[in-house]
Amino acid sequence: MKTNEQFTGILRRFCPDSNIRSVEPFGNGHINDTLKVITDNGDGPYILQRINHHIFTDVDMLQNNIRIVTSHIRGKLLERGETDLDRKVLSFLPASDGRYYCCEGGDFWRLCRFIPRSRSYETITSQLARQAGKAFGDFQAMLADIPEGVLGETIPNFHNMEFRLRQFREALHNNIAHRADETRALICEIENRADAMCLQEKLYREGQLKKRINHCDTKVNNVLFDEDGSVLCVIDLDTVMPGFVLSDIGDFIRTGANNGAEDDENLANVSLNMEIFKAYTEGYMETAQIFLTPLEIRLLPYGGRLLTYMQTVRFLTDYLNGDTYYKTHRPGHNLQRASAQFKLLESLEAHAGEMESFMNKWL
Ligand code: ADP
Ligand code: GN1
Ligand code: MG
Secondary structure, eight states: OOOHHHHHHHHHHHOTTOOEEEEEEOSOOSSSEEEEEEESSSOOOEEEEEEOTTTSOOHHHHHHHHHHHHHHHHHHHHHTTOOOGGGTSOOBOOOTTSOSOEEETTEEEEEEEOOTTOBOOSSOOHHHHHHHHHHHHHHHHHHTTSOTTSSOOSSTTTTOHHHHHHHHHHHHHHOTTSOSGGGHHHHHHHHHHTTGGGHHHHHHHTTSSOOEEEOSOOOGGGEEEOTTSOEEEEOOGGGOEEEOTTHHHHHHHHHHSBSSOTTOSOGGGOOBOHHHHHHHHHHHHHHHTTTOOHHHHHHHHHHHHHHHHHHHHHHHHHHHTTSOSSOOSSTTHHHHHHHHHHHHHHHHHHTHHHHHHHGGGGO
8 A cells, every 4th residue: 555645646646736635545446446535625525546457457447438428428528418417427637748648657646536425336126226227327318429539448359259159169279277078067068058149249230230339337336426316427447348238237247136146156146137127228228229229229238248258258268267257355356256157158058039029118
């Protein structure tokens, strides 16, 4: 942990006259280091984040994307006549050189205004799922008119299934950690579904599906709520980028509509929570229906299977590579995660008909 003096040095790159009163870790994010900073000057509080530049290697592109996205959303909210804008969209501060980040001692930092009287939730309920669905759908709707090519891919091919399968097959071929033999059964299950799971890329090549701007990390803890339970805004904008549209419903189904944990060791706990799926989908369709095509609407339940399959592949790939990407907390953690995700996938497959029928009211 840095000293207050070191943090003051970083803060002053953005706010030259500020003095730190306190700085403390904040939230439960897994990617960046998030700190809440209180100053003595009557400005702030702020959220100071160290950007994980090993994962987001092009910090300049990342912060440029975020600047475009936040100012675009601010414009949309103004057009709608919304008030209290400073609590409805994140505001980042420029550093003294005009860039929206600074580099100190090899680390990259950004500063954002702390949104007062806001909170995020780690545990899901139907009520929160509905609200989050509305918020993520509206987020995509507001960004739908950003022209192609304006935002970069902060992690290239992030949710591209063909690319993730190539990485998986390469890991299997190299078998660097000698773990391929013990995972044969799961490898077979992955290969059996590989073609079917690359449908988005195929439809895109055929011109039936277009790329859209997606959030790509649609967990409930990436939504800030007001004291009365209404949504303030969507946060954690690092993975906002162009890609395939099923990401933003798929990853919520994967993370929210699971009766167990992402890495549950007791696979009996893991199954689809149909109520959460329905609540999220209804919320999402309220705001996303205006831009989704009938084909995309029909594919939304497939999105849940796709993102769950993709995460099975990503965890197993990391296991085969000897655990180099995801932080692991116990031996075999990535394999347990992959197995739990696969169990969820089987449950989603078993409920596919019911989920697809649920979409009929929007078709
Ligand atoms: P990570 O990429 O590590 O998940 P996030 O940007 O999601 O980081 O931030 C982690 C947590 O910090 C959030 O879940 C939220 O609780 C809190 N947080 C982030 N930004 C703000 C903000 N501007 N105002 C209030 N709380 C925030
Ligand atoms: C990573 O750490 P977290 O939950 O914010 C990952 C996601 C995965 C998720 C799996 C940039 O996000 O894509 O779905 O782990 N983020 C990145 O838990 O790789
Ligand atoms: Mg987050």
